Amino acid sequence: MDISPAAIVNASTQLKQSQVAQEAQLLVLKKAMDIQATGAVALLQALPLATSGNLGTQINTMA
Numbered sequence: 001m002d003i004s005p006a007a008i009v010n011a012s013t014q015l016k017q018s019q020v021a022q023e024a025q026l027l028v029l030k031k032a033m034d035i036q037a038t039g040a041v042a043l044l045q046a047l048p049l050a051t052s053g054n055l056g057t058q059i060n061t062m063a
């Protein structure tokens with residue numbers, strides 16, 4: 001097994017780079033989810049509410 005200082009530094013550098021890449025991917029994912037949530041809220045708010053008639057204005061329940 002190679003335990004030279006150069007190998008340790010190289011492994012450490014690669015580990016740090018992969019951690020940074022994972023953090024960047026996570027931030028992009030969170031941003032995409034925020035954008036989708038905003039779009040979903042806008043779509044839901046654009047739907048008209050049923051306020052008159054029999055369809056969609058009453059809840060029928062059975063015990």
